[in-house]
Amino acid sequence: MTSPALGVCYYPEHWPEDVWESDAARMAEVGIQWVRIGEFAWSRLEATPGNLTFDWIIRAMDVLGRHGLKVVFGTPTATPPRWMVDKHPDMLAVDINGRRRGFGSRRHYDFSHLGYREECARITRLLADAVGSHPALGAWQTDNEYGCHDTTYSYSPAAKEGFQRWLAEKYGSVEALNQAWGNVFWSMEYNRFDQVELPNLLVEKPTPAHALDFRRYSSDQVSAFNKVQYDILKAKRPDLPVIHNFMSRYTDFDHYDLAETLDIASWDSYPLGHLAVSDEPDEVKRQYRRQGEPDNTAFHHDLYRAVGHGRWWIMEQQPGPVNWADFNPDPLPGMARLWAWEAFSHGAEVVTYFRWRQAPFAQEQMHAGLLRPDSEPAPAYHEAMEVAEEIKAVGMAGTATKGRVAVVFDYQSEWAWEVQPQAKGFTHGAHVRAVYSAFRKHGIDIDVLPPSTKSFAGYDIVAIPALFAWNDDLRTAIADFEGHLLIGPRSGSKTQDFSIPSRLGPDLPSNQLDLKVMRVDSIDPSLEVEVKGSGGVHLWRERIETKANVVIEDAEGWPVLVNQGKLYYLGASGTKALVQRVVDYLIEEVDLPILALPAGVRCRTRDGFRVYVNYGSGRATLTQAKDEAGYVLGGAELPAAGVTVARLATAG
Amino acid sequence: MTSPALGVCYYPEHWPEDVWESDAARMAEVGIQWVRIGEFAWSRLEATPGNLTFDWIIRAMDVLGRHGLKVVFGTPTATPPRWMVDKHPDMLAVDINGRRRGFGSRRHYDFSHLGYREECARITRLLADAVGSHPALGAWQTDNEYGCHDTTYSYSPAAKEGFQRWLAEKYGSVEALNQAWGNVFWSMEYNRFDQVELPNLLVEKPTPAHALDFRRYSSDQVSAFNKVQYDILKAKRPDLPVIHNFMSRYTDFDHYDLAETLDIASWDSYPLGHLAVSDEPDEVKRQYRRQGEPDNTAFHHDLYRAVGHGRWWIMEQQPGPVNWADFNPDPLPGMARLWAWEAFSHGAEVVTYFRWRQAPFAQEQMHAGLLRPDSEPAPAYHEAMEVAEEIKAVGMAGTATKGRVAVVFDYQSEWAWEVQPQAKGFTHGAHVRAVYSAFRKHGIDIDVLPPSTKSFAGYDIVAIPALFAWNDDLRTAIADFEGHLLIGPRSGSKTQDFSIPSRLGPDLPSNQLDLKVMRVDSIDPSLEVEVKGSGGVHLWRERIETKANVVIEDAEGWPVLVNQGKLYYLGASGTKALVQRVVDYLIEEVDLPILALPAGVRCRTRDGFRVYVNYGSGRATLTQAKDEAGYVLGGAELPAAGVTVARLATAG
Amino acid sequence: MTSPALGVCYYPEHWPEDVWESDAARMAEVGIQWVRIGEFAWSRLEATPGNLTFDWIIRAMDVLGRHGLKVVFGTPTATPPRWMVDKHPDMLAVDINGRRRGFGSRRHYDFSHLGYREECARITRLLADAVGSHPALGAWQTDNEYGCHDTTYSYSPAAKEGFQRWLAEKYGSVEALNQAWGNVFWSMEYNRFDQVELPNLLVEKPTPAHALDFRRYSSDQVSAFNKVQYDILKAKRPDLPVIHNFMSRYTDFDHYDLAETLDIASWDSYPLGHLAVSDEPDEVKRQYRRQGEPDNTAFHHDLYRAVGHGRWWIMEQQPGPVNWADFNPDPLPGMARLWAWEAFSHGAEVVTYFRWRQAPFAQEQMHAGLLRPDSEPAPAYHEAMEVAEEIKAVGMAGTATKGRVAVVFDYQSEWAWEVQPQAKGFTHGAHVRAVYSAFRKHGIDIDVLPPSTKSFAGYDIVAIPALFAWNDDLRTAIADFEGHLLIGPRSGSKTQDFSIPSRLGPDLPSNQLDLKVMRVDSIDPSLEVEVKGSGGVHLWRERIETKANVVIEDAEGWPVLVNQGKLYYLGASGTKALVQRVVDYLIEEVDLPILALPAGVRCRTRDGFRVYVNYGSGRATLTQAKDEAGYVLGGAELPAAGVTVARLATAG
Ligand SMILES: [Zn+2]
Ligand SMILES: [Zn+2]
Ligand SMILES: [Zn+2]
Known part of the structure; x- marks a missing residue:
């Protein structure tokens, strides 16, 4: 296992080609090693059906590679272009109220639509051929945030047919299905599989087994969708890891299942946005509005380590205020550094900030980046640089310690x-x-x-x-x-x-x-x-x-x-x-050994180090633990948003 | 008028035929006299169109009859089988938002759909012929809980046509309708009856007369639907009562009207569920969460006595926690007994517990029965047995006393x-x-x-x-x-x-x-x-x-x-x-005589007895009333969920 | 500028012709000078297509004219008759959820529907010809409360086509649109204008520029709709003002734009209803429930003075309880007078009460008038009379003073x-x-x-x-x-x-x-x-x-x-x-001069007078301001709902 590294998400298609060079140079200066690109660029890679223009993104990879940066290339399948919807009008998902969801944002596709799945295979194959041998390429990302914006479930004709086929395969006979679902209860028995409806717009709740099977079916479609891309990418470059970026508290499909066709799990960590949209009590929301809930992020680190069979990244790390919650606080100074350190302490291989430069246009124009829209450094620019230097200085490597x-x-x-x-x-x-x-x-x-x-x-x-x-x-x-x-x-x-x-x-x-x-x-x-x-x-x-x-x-x-x-x-x-x-x-x-942690302080051990982070809004004082041999970063006094790293004696 | 009796709801189609015998024996052992069956069994009575299999339910009636149990037979029209929807796709109701409500639960039919009404006549006729002379048969139930799950109103083409016909008959001329509704107000005047729309999805509210007439029309369809079955059942067995089971605080159709084609009114009493879903103040919900609101149940007893022209039952009595409210409390020990006694004191002829055995499958798997899913007695099993014995011992008969x-x-x-x-x-x-x-x-x-x-x-x-x-x-x-x-x-x-x-x-x-x-x-x-x-x-x-x-x-x-x-x-x-x-x-x-009741205690008189019930969560002490000649059940000290019966001196 | 005047809204079609005479006589007795008629009467003006019956409304104008009353004639285009919907079924707007909004109330039309716009031109032309030379005619009103009941935005095919045309005209090329909207962001780029969708029912939010342009487009349709009528009415009678009645806190279209084809702006002032439906804090709602929020009405007076380029009316003034809020309080005695005085002090030319007699039928039967449904005077009848006398006595004329x-x-x-x-x-x-x-x-x-x-x-x-x-x-x-x-x-x-x-x-x-x-x-x-x-x-x-x-x-x-x-x-x-x-x-x-106003008291100056109004529920005492030369109405002691008028020394 190599040392932890930093990354950043970059959209060369958003900026004039003549700033790519200085962008790459500044990334390298910050200490960034990985750059994610490509995942929303389909309309620029294929502006009309079959009109492929990959040259510009290859030039972008050339620039990044020249500055020693490695590329995570994302397949653009979360953002099919407008012409795709002309070609496959029924690829649009149908919501629980029976309404087609239109074009004009992203994720406008139905996991049950096999025609669109084939289009995704096609573009993935073309991209794998076009950029798969580029020397800067270091990893792949499939799609983007599967399920985001309520897109795991669709109540379309395609979903109905798929569900019926899936049930026929699972149960073999309609009698077995009737038995398993308890359909005798209210004369809900089916005579044939093609009579089974989707569990929306009913008069009263469906049988719970019906509802659960529909969720299992829908989850399977997400996995099947991912597998198509995984198989193509691995066939092209068996040596490169395939990654997907999951989300916080998002559970509409089974991530363990999907990760059977991934090499590394990653997730998109927005501690302030997540807290704002969560059902945490109001006092928690108030207390931690500029830091995030102190255990939620860590829980997801540990979850995605499990999902990834031990290997995981942060693919998107909040760098400042975001745009998508009802209220979007400014992180406490230091949090962009703290969150990276905390991720590393839980075993993250890479922490990738989202995004390089705040885009002044479109849906996320209020979402901060490492740079402001006017290309001046935002606070996270400096904090990322600090992290890069500290990680090198501390010399942490290895993996997260197995828990007791x-x-x-x-x-x-x-x-x-x-x-x-x-x-x-x-x-x-x-x-x-x-x-x-x-x-x-x-x-x-x-x-x-x-x-x-x-x-x-x-x-x-x-x-x-x-x-x-x-x-x-x-x-x-x-x-x-x-x-x-x-x-x-x-x-x-x-x-x-x-x-x-x-x-x-x-x-x-x-x-x-x-x-x-x-x-x-x-x-x-x-x-x-x-x-x-x-x-x-x-x-x-x-x-x-x-x-x-x-x-x-x-x-x-x-x-x-x-x-x-x-x-x-x-x-x-x-x-x-x-x-x-x-x-x-x-x-x-x-008789498990425990630590006496001040309120708001949390810690995790990795590779002989214990990393303390302070989520409190005030200063905290650490008591040195018996198994520690002193601090290698920071000290016993932890300011708000502070990080202290102790070396474990056992590792000494 | 005979003495009050207990009943239970039973679904032989849910259980292997070889347990019917012991189920019936145990019912008799509890002291149960009535068993309601049949009302959700259409898919087992007619698995495909015209394929009638009534033999099994006749065998179930045989078993029950052998143990001295009388049967209430419910027409299965609240749960049309899946094939029926293939035959009449437009029988599904349309909700206020214009969406067809699908198959997969129950009550998936439109009261305005005359084709389905005819199918109900057909199955009712067939059932009347098949079981109408069975010696165990004691009463009929039509359908089940008309209107439940928001099913009185449908905004379908069938409803629109029916409404237009109904208006033409009511008003004679469109000028009369325009006058009655005040349609001149916003140029809402119609030229012909077939221009009248249903009052949903309008830009602003319809005229109140329009909205009210649509409710009157919809209510009339429920009555008409019931009349079809009533006429068939009475033609077959003029001697047997026809009953329908109404609900708490459900008023979408006029129950007095419908009861013109009933012999007995009944209602389904779920005191805890009703309180949980009601708009009672939070403190009432908290205080009575395990007992139910102390006056709501009694009010419905008195209401349905009026609806039934004096004759009424509880057709479903809550026996333990239910499944359909946001929160489903466990009744205080004793409540399954108290609720039965209270119903009898208001004149109930029969109190039927819902259901015999908790079903481990389908929508109501968390709904308690007299038996647990593993066939062991649940608390209500013992409480029902107690009621049966006490009723016999007290010797109450007659009817509820007329109020002042x-x-x-x-x-x-x-x-x-x-x-x-x-x-x-x-x-x-x-x-x-x-x-x-x-x-x-x-x-x-x-x-x-x-x-x-x-x-x-x-x-x-x-x-x-x-x-x-x-x-x-x-x-x-x-x-x-x-x-x-x-x-x-x-x-x-x-x-x-x-x-x-x-x-x-x-x-x-x-x-x-x-x-x-x-x-x-x-x-x-x-x-x-x-x-x-x-x-x-x-x-x-x-x-x-x-x-x-x-x-x-x-x-x-x-x-x-x-x-x-x-x-x-x-x-x-x-x-x-x-x-x-x-x-x-x-x-x-x-100068009306009154009693000094402790908080939480209520009472009602019937047949020379006054029944006291304690809805409070603590002990209460009764003061003997001037018109009483002593207690025949319980005493002056009423525990939580306790029942005391006094004999009236005037009756002595 | 003439002196302020009072008006009233009247619906001769609602009442037998034989009461028109006494109604008009009583209006004159109150001191009313203006009567608005016609704006909801289309079904009586044209009961079936082309069957025009204008005679009755001309007779009504005759009666009013005989009593010295001037008429504001409203085009009836907010209430197309039922037959119009048969003729143009797609004239009905589609809501944000994709549902057609039906006939049965009012404003059931889509601003993007050009066929309906032509029908409105037709009826406006016919009316202009029929009543345009009537001696009682004093002003026109176009339509009624544009946008009320959420009707500015429609998501219909007509709106989509209109929006695409509008965009093509605005941007010239689809590349320019893609650039302006930032469509590269999520591959949202269009190849042709006819691919642009409306911004509803998307998976995630549209780009903000997309959403804003749709609002600009929709606003433009309202203006274009008004211009058609304005041009016809001005062509007929260049000397008469064309007015439209706007609303409180209603901003779905740009009123400044629309008012480019108006001569006078007016608005409908319902201080209690507006407060009830507003998002004001609960304590404000409680404190002012019978008076209205003390600054909201005034703000709209000043806003519509700007919209009307200095000329403005109240076209509908709340006279008592209304019907359309969740709670509809009875105004404090005196408020119907206070509101009129306050409007005049901000420069209103006319304050028109809505309505003459409370209609006992249809949607607004709980909306008070100057008369009760039984034709007895309601409190506002007397208050209006008081205002008429006071205005005359005080002798206020001119315009609202320009602010600093x-x-x-x-x-x-x-x-x-x-x-x-x-x-x-x-x-x-x-x-x-x-x-x-x-x-x-x-x-x-x-x-x-x-x-x-x-x-x-x-x-x-x-x-x-x-x-x-x-x-x-x-x-x-x-x-x-x-x-x-x-x-x-x-x-x-x-x-x-x-x-x-x-x-x-x-x-x-x-x-x-x-x-x-x-x-x-x-x-x-x-x-x-x-x-x-x-x-x-x-x-x-x-x-x-x-x-x-x-x-x-x-x-x-x-x-x-x-x-x-x-x-x-x-x-x-x-x-x-x-x-x-x-x-x-x-x-x-x-160093701006200020007044020391008691809580709840507000004031405005016009034509050398300062009008004080007391929104408080108790008595308040004024301190005479340095620039005042004494009171000409009321005095230093202001009761609840009281009005005091001071003469300014500078005007002396
Ligand atoms: Zn695995
Ligand atoms: Zn009756
Ligand atoms: Zn202007």
Whole structure:
């Protein structure tokens, strides 16, 4: 593994050719090594059908290469030109209300449209031939932000036919489908697959299995779409990595699945925009408006490390105010540096700022870059330069340290609880992130695991919160695990067909956990049920029948946390305080070492270094940890947006 | 009248035939006498067009009959199978936004579609022939929950044509329609009936008369739809009652009208779900989340007693948590018993729990039953058994006692104020329920009356709040009434054609009430106008010109309550405190006997018994009433969710 | 200029012909001089195509004329009859969701539909011929409330074709359009004009230039629609003024542009309805619910004086409760008089009450008139009579005094910030009105100026808040101005093509203002940034680079108000307190005379009189101003809703 590097997103087609040279020179001066180009340029690469003009982008690559910059080349398939829509009018997706979504922005295509998929193969093949051997080329990006702007799901005729074919293949017979979906319930039984409708514009909700299968189908189309490009690019240059840039809290398709045809996962990190559009409480939004929520970015670093089988980048890093949230704050001075350092500490190979120069025109004209529209340096220009120098000085390389704690994150569980919340606002992700934050508050390194994990070996604690249904791999991993396991609430409460398991949730063998969820009390969020000792239950509590040991119970005597050996079951959706109490209890059981971090400070270790970052708006003072041998960047005093790097004694 | 009985809803098609026997045996063991079946089974009764398979359901009836259970057989017309939609693609309703609503749940049909109406006649005829003579058969149910999921109104071509025909019949000439609707107002005059559009997707609101007539038309289609089935079922078995199951606070069609082709009214009582989805204040939702609002259920008991001309059932009784509200609480232990007792005290003949066994699949998998999905008893199983035993022990029979107070509830008035709120949130129902609750707080038995009532004889007090327009029957009843009458606010403020009456509201002869509403001050709900003495005005106050006696006036000197003899007019929408003050004033005038009930406790009398129920979450202590001769169930100490039954001395 | 006069809106087609005479007599008795008729009567003027019946309305004009009343005749084009829609089915507009908007209310036409435009020319020509020489005729009104009910924008095929033609004419070549819109950004480049779509139902936002051009196009269609009628009416009677009635806070089309084919601007003033539907804070809505917001009405008086090049009317004046807001309060006694006086003080030539008699039928049956539905006088009847007498007694004539302060209001800036708020809720109008109110609080007369203003000569202070882009006229006016100029926030931050100017905002020559806006911090409205001294920043603050003098800075040291000579730049969206502080600072710099007005009291001068009005709900006491020579109506003690008129000494 080489040292971390910086990159930037660049659009040569936006600027006169005569400024490319000085742009490249200034990038090199900042210390940038990677430049992403190409991903929105289709109308300039093929202005009319078949009229290919690749010369200009090759010249741009020449310029960049001359300055020692490596290119990530993005396929332009997220922005088909206007003539493409003339050629394939039905390539436009249909929204949940049955309306075609028109041309005039981006991502105006339907993943189910096979004609457009073929057009994407064609342009990818042509590009691979045209630029695939360019000496500056270092990596590929497929498309851009799959699913952004609500584009995973389409309710078009193409989607309906695709879904029907997919169901026929999955179920073999319509009787099997009727059985799996429980269609007898309201005489919803089909006689033939071509009678199955998409689950929108119905009179009442569809069966949950219908809704979930449509999400699985739609997710598969995104993966299939990516695979077409991946296969072409790898055939051309087996040595170059293929990357896609995912997003924060975006879960409409299964990223683990898609990443089976990627070499590296990347994501686009906009901490302030994400916080602004999130459902975080108002006080969090206010407290961190210029820094971002302190755990959300880190969680996604760890998630995409899992998605990428260990390899991941930031493909777009927020450099200043953006344009797409209701409110777009100016980052606290230093955040563009802090975010890069934090990414590296979680194992990022490259952090690519978006974008080089703020474009004075079009949709993102209020989105900052490293340069202002008048080509003067914006604050992030200087902060990026600082990062480049510091990274070199510190000499960090290697990979993120394996955590002692892991938490399972599962896309299908996100879909399942969106389909059937039962308590409005109950989500898988919120439960996963709550556990994640409670461990991270103590400076513990955490890994995110996919539901396809076959073994938990090497972890002290694994948490599987709110997972809708077990699969064979997870059942094996649980059975074999010798560490402490925390599951629930709601984990294992469904079968893969979205039914209640015959032995009820959590559906584990009674020698593992002798417990049944008899029913659920779901609770308006304005109410909280007190818990004996401390903490509270909100949104969700389960009435359970159990022979296991009750560790915590609520004020009305309902068991909240029970254990049978090292397996812990949490039967409620806890407040922040309750989740922390549960996590603290487990940490103590396991005797896991923890750090005393000031509020707002977080850390992660990589390659023998521990990187501290301060999300607080004031100064914080670090206590040197026992395993540290002193600071190599910054010191015990951390200003707002400050970064301190400690060298670990064990690495010394 | 026989004694009250329990029932349960059962879906033999959901379970292997070999468990039917033990299911029936256990039902009998609980003390259940009635079993509703059939109403969602069309795809199993006719899997493809004309392919009729009734044998299995006859076998299910055989099994039930063998265990002494009587069957309510539901026509399956709320769930037409998928092939029906192939046959009649235009049977799907169109929503207010102009979108066809698809197959995949239930109630996917348009009441205006005459082809589907004929299909329903066909299957009803076939079923009447097939099971009409079965010895276990005891009653019929038509369809299921007419109007549920917003299905009364359709904006389809079929609805448009039907509406035009209906208007032609009502008005005779287009000139009469133009006159009645006031179409001259904005040049909205029609030249021919086939030019009349449905009142959706307009630029601005339609004339109120247009909107109201469309509601009347739509309501008529539901009645006509029911009549087709009623006529067939009665022709087959004149001796068996035909029932339909209505809902809580659902008023899109006129239930009095529809019940002209019913023998018994029934309704589906889900106290927790109803509270959760209602517009009750948050504090009420919190206080009663596990019990339900203490007066809403009782109000509907009394309403459906009126709808059923005295005969009514609960066709679906909530047994535990449901699935369809945003939050679905677990009922307080005892509520499944309390709700049954309360229904019986208001005159219910049968209380049928929904459902026997929680279905582990499909849309309602989180909806509790008497059995859990694993066939173990859920709490309601035991509570139902308790009720069955207690009912027998107490020996209550007869009918609900006629009240001394009555309140008029009118579906057209609900539509009228939805069409023209003038103050957002002003509804007929809220005014009716406010008066109802104020009387009920004192333990007074209340009857609900339809607007077709011709005489108020026998009542001490009759209230007619917020009724939009008089009809001849009501004018007669008012003129003849010798008791105390409370009308207003807004009562009689319109003609049947939705115009302001020429002598202005409340449009009564001046020898009855010499009063005119000159104009209205409607008020943002965050404001309240103080009333001299106590109480407040919110939402609505009328500037009236009157020669009547002013009983109460507000702080600005606007008359609030006036009277002319025994006729009282309330010129404002009162806060809870003001409505209570007005009701208390009337009670005192009439010298009506009242009870001193603890907060959260309510009661009703039937057949010489008074049933007390405790909706509070804590213990309450009853004071024995003068007319009581002791307790026959429970005692003076009422626990949360407790029931006490007193024997009346007068009945001794 | 003649003396102010009163008018009333009358619909002879709504009433039996035999009451016209007494109606006219009573109007004259009130002191009314003008009667608006005709504008909704098309179905009575032409009941079927070509079947013209103008005789009845001529008879109505005869009756009115006999009583000395002058007629404003409105073209009926806002209410095409039903048969017109049969003739031109595609004349119905299409909403932003792609749905045709049906017949059954009013304004059911698409401004882009040229066939309907021709029908309007036809009926206007016929009417001009029929009534144009009637002796009672005094003025014309075109259509009614252009744009009301969201009707400026249509997303129909007609609109698409019109937009494409308009773009072809504006840009000449598709390359020029691609360049202006920045279409290279996401491969949005067009090959031909007929590929351009309307900016609705896209996947993501369109380019801001696309959105803005569509608004410009749509605005132009409204102007073109009006011009057709204007040209016909002026050809017939060059001597009679053509008027249109605009609305409050309605900015979907450019009123300055449209008024190029008007002789007089008018607007429809409903102070209570406007407040109820506005986004004013709840406490303002509560405090002024029966009076209206104290500055909004006045602002529109001044705006429409600008729109009308000095000549303006109130065409509809609220007389009592209306029907169209969620809550429709009863005005405080006296407001119908106060509003008329206030309008006259701002220069209104005529104040026309809407309407004569409350119609008991159709959509507006709850809308008060001067008469109740039973023809008895409503309160406004008497108040209007009072006004008529007082106006005569006071003897006010002439025009509104030219202000010493002016503020620029620009429709395109409203559109620009709606297209790109960047901070949700940032609007041009709110910034303009905030400055307006801050000056008005001191009793200062203010003028509103259009962005086409070429010179600011004669003003002491001119404010140009939140103007999106300069034009040559304004640049000249600024360069030549010798008074104090206040610009910002955001003023001049875009080019006319909606790009960031190459020298960044505010894009003024550095010898005028040496300042650049480097980036923007936009802020959730629940937060406020403190300002040193007093006041706060909310929603928006700019990080500026400047060599100008910093007058005010915020607690974090960001410059808030800077000046370079007499040019002041405000770099933030201020709270009420901050805007007042800035305005007070300027007033002091300029040494502008101010009045000490009690809270809730406002004033304006005209023709040597100063009219005080009291919007407060309690009594207020005036201090006589130095320039006054005593009161000619009322006195120093102003009751709630009171009016006092002072004679200015200078006029003495
Ligand atoms: Zn993998
Ligand atoms: Zn009846
Ligand atoms: Zn002009």
